[in-house]
Amino acid sequence: MSANFFTSLNWTVMDKTTLFIQVCYTVAALVLVWLLHYVFIQPLNRxxxxxxTGYQDQARWDRYGRTKRQLANEARRNKKVGDVPPVFPNGWFALCESEDLKAGQVLAVKALDENLAVFRTEEGKVCVLDAYCPHLGAHLGIGGRVVDDCIECPFHGWKFSGHDGKCTSIPYSKGKVPTSAQVKKWPCHEVNGFVFFWYHAETDKSLEPEWTVPxxxxxxxxxxxxxxxxxxxxxxxxxxxxxxxxxxxxxxxxxxxxxxxxxxxxxxxxxxxxxxxxxxxxxxxxxxxxxxxxxxxxxxxxxxxxxxxxxxxxxxxxxxxxxxxxxxxxxxxxxxxxxxxxxxxxxxxxxxxxxxxxxxxxxxxxxxxxxxxxxxxxxxxxxxxxxxxxxxxxxxxxxxxxxxxxxxxxxxxxxxxxxxxxxxxYSENSPRIETIMENRKGSLDW
Ligand code: FES
Ligand SMILES: [Fe+2]
Missing domain, CATH: 3.90.380.10 (Naphthalene 1,2-dioxygenase Alpha Subunit; Chain A, domain 1)
Known part of the structure; x- marks a missing residue:
């Protein structure tokens, strides 16, 4: 063995050690940067x-090996409902956070048992319409496209105005747009980082909010x-x-x-x-x-x-x-x-x-x-x-x-x-659980 061999071996070991230390420093620096970013900049999101929540202990000891989801479904089915007030009160309710609705975007939102299409025009205005197209029932919030201040149905392309819910055009029809071609438009208000809509069980009060969101x-x-x-x-x-x-x-x-x-x-x-x-x-x-x-x-x-x-x-x-x-x-x-x-x-x-x-x-x-x-x-x-x-x-x-x-x-x-x-x-026609369950005839599974 020549002296050269040992010298090169030594260098190799040193190179590896140096490299290892450098990698450690880099990893530590990255972790520190991530930590600082997490603590000082990144907002919490939980x-x-x-x-x-509320099923950890049950799931831990369950002798049938049921998951928390299964336990939650069972708890929902078995829960004694009680003599409850109407299930949907009247007022303003949040549909989404502003940041989740970009210009030109449509969201399908379920709230107070209503299926809604919530969209933002390119000018930034938010509109809330009933989701189901009166033509053949497609969901406007899923695959619908914002065109100017209208939403275009994904099925046959009918367009509905965000201002009043009226159909403004039927792309393949030469006749007049039927007056009944209309979806319900809900009052909405974007404020404090949320999009709210006004819900009222009485028809005469559903279009004119009684108060505003400060x-x-x-x-x-x-x-x-x-x-x-x-x-x-x-x-x-x-x-x-x-x-x-x-x-x-x-x-x-x-x-x-x-x-x-x-x-x-x-x-x-x-x-x-x-x-x-x-x-x-x-x-x-x-x-x-x-x-x-x-x-x-x-x-x-x-x-x-x-x-x-x-x-x-x-x-x-x-x-x-x-x-x-x-x-x-x-x-x-x-x-x-x-x-x-x-x-x-x-x-x-x-x-x-x-x-x-x-x-x-x-x-x-x-x-x-x-x-x-x-x-x-x-x-x-x-x-x-x-x-x-x-x-x-x-x-x-x-x-x-x-x-x-x-x-x-x-x-x-x-x-x-x-x-x-x-x-x-609550008002006279506020929905009661018995009526909703009767109409739904389904389960509460999710
Ligand atoms: S179902 Fe909407 S246009 Fe036909
Ligand atoms: Fe509390």
Whole structure:
């Protein structure tokens, strides 16, 4: 063996070591860049389907090996519906987020048991029409094409105006367009990053909204930063979701345990929640809540608005508050809430929309916007914490029944007040579950 051989071998080993170190540095740098991007720039996006919340423990121990989806379907079939109010209240409901509807795009949206075609013209105007073409019933939202301010049916090319739903042309016909060639046009309004439509069960009120969705200047002006969204499907009657804001007593019990405990109801340790006084020691971390619910004055013009005020702090060892937040939740009609959060770093607003897709299937969206002083990681932590707390409610809602005459104590009185307030969103022809099930004669499987 010559000396040259050992020299070249040595170099080879060194080359490999250097190369390995360089690869490690590059990977570490990429991970760091991704991490910084994730923490400081990328908005949070958390999506949970019907089976994702409230079935973890059941699926873990199920002796038949059923999946969470199978368990969720079974729970939906077996759930006792209860003596529920009408299933679709009157008001504004979100159909999609603005960013999901580009110019010239069409979406097929199911909401309040209606099949809708939602589209945006090249000029940016949003239109909402009934989805089924009156010619031979094709779905305008699936394969339909936006042409000027019309939507063209994918089947034979009839065009319908986004302004009034009337058919404007039949490409192969030399005769006049029949006057009955028309689809229903729904009032819609794009504001605060959402597309809303107005639903009213009474025909004479379905075209003229009784109130408008207030615009939040901090969002439309772009002054506050968008920090993320969460999206849920929930198996519950719509009224139960806002009722949660008036249910003062559940906060200490369900939302008191630290958010670090997650949302699996079986693994949250509620034994030593402060206020329960049956624990042996104070928990290291817990949430402390002070809540008030306020409906409008009788006869007030804004009687469709109710306000929940919350003082929240996260406490160490049951005593030392270290994350303080004051929250005002403004419920605007049955399908919209503005949560203003005053944190120690500045203000945020969380817009929550609730849209019934079907009688017991709600789609709930949250979008968080924060003032410039609220740094991205903190805003995302707030949104994540809110998501965990919300999922605890979802886990309960997915399995609970509605009780029309609940057994309550004096501390629960705001629940009754809330139910009285919510009555205003139902009218004579508001759809009832019995009628819908009778018409559908199908199952609730999904
Ligand atoms: S079904 Fe729509 S044009 Fe024929
Ligand atoms: Fe709750």
């Amino acid at each position: 999506i949970r389907d019907l089976c994702d 615009e939040l200047d901090v969002i439309s002006s772009g002054r506050w930063k968008y920090r993320g969204r969460t999206e849920y499907k929930v198996n519950v009657h719509i009224q139960e979701i806002p009722e949660n804001g008036a249910d003062v007593a559940h906060l200490a019990h369900l939302h008191g345990p630290s958010m670090l405990g997650g949302s699996d109801l079986t693994s949250i340790d509620k034994s030593n929640c402060p206020g329960k006084l049956n624990g042996t020691s104070a928990p290291i971390l817990h949430h402390h809540w002070e809540v008030g619910w306020q409906g409008p004055e009788h006869g007030a013009a804004d009687r469709h608005i109710a306000v929940t005020t919350i003082k929240h702090d996260l406490r160490l060892f049951g005593r030392i508050p270290f994350i303080l937040m004051e929250v005002e939740a403004k419920q605007i009609g049955p399908g919209l809430v503005y949560l203003t959060l005053d944190t120690s770093l500045g203000r945020c607003v969380l817009v929550q929309t609730v849209t019934p897709i079907a009688p017991f299937t709600q789609r709930v969206l949250h979008r968080l916007y924060a003032s410039p002083t609220v740094i991205a990681p903190y805003a995302k932590l707030i949104l994540w914490g809110e998501a965990i707390q919300f999922e605890r409610d979802v886990a309960v809602w997915n399995h609970k029944t509605y009780i029309r005459h609940p057994v309550i104590v004096s501390e629960d009185r705001t629940i009754s007040k809330h139910r009285r307030w919510y009555q205003q969103f």
